[in-house]
Amino acid sequence: MATCLDISIKNDSRMGSASTPKMYVLAAKLLGQKVDNGEISDAQARLELQSLYVNMQRQEQADNMAQSQALQQSASAYQNQQKSAQQTYIDTYNALKPAPRVQTNTTCQTFGNTVNCQSY
Numbered sequence: 001m002a003t004c005l006d007i008s009i010k011n012d013s014r015m016g017s018a019s020t021p022k023m024y025v026l027a028a029k030l031l032g033q034k035v036d037n038g039e040i041s042d043a044q045a046r047l048e049l050q051s052l053y054v055n056m057q058r059q060e061q062a063d064n065m066a067q068s069q070a071l072q073q074s075a076s077a078y079q080n081q082q083k084s085a086q087q088t089y090i091d092t093y094n095a096l097k098p099a100p101r102v103q104t105n106t107t108c109q110t111f112g113n114t115v116n117c118q119s120y
Contacts, residue, residue, distance in 0.1 A: 002028035020056055027052050 031045035
């Protein structure tokens, strides 16, 4: 079984370069040797190999979840950075634009040589 699995993995370009399938094949070969040498039973070897497989699957899921969370955090940080840059632009624009003109009315009265004006 281990030899067949090894050949199958080597023929798959995706799995052939990954370390996890290689480790699984090596574990299968080692357990097969232990069975051949009478050190453990076939059932014990199958149990150990299945346990290794389950642990590898759990680790892969945890790695995928961690990677997904890291990507989400990165995207969120980028969005926050973009919002901050946009707000800075808006604040700068508002600070630089001239104040709105306020219409004032001025009335003046003349008393001889004196002119009094009031603006409101």
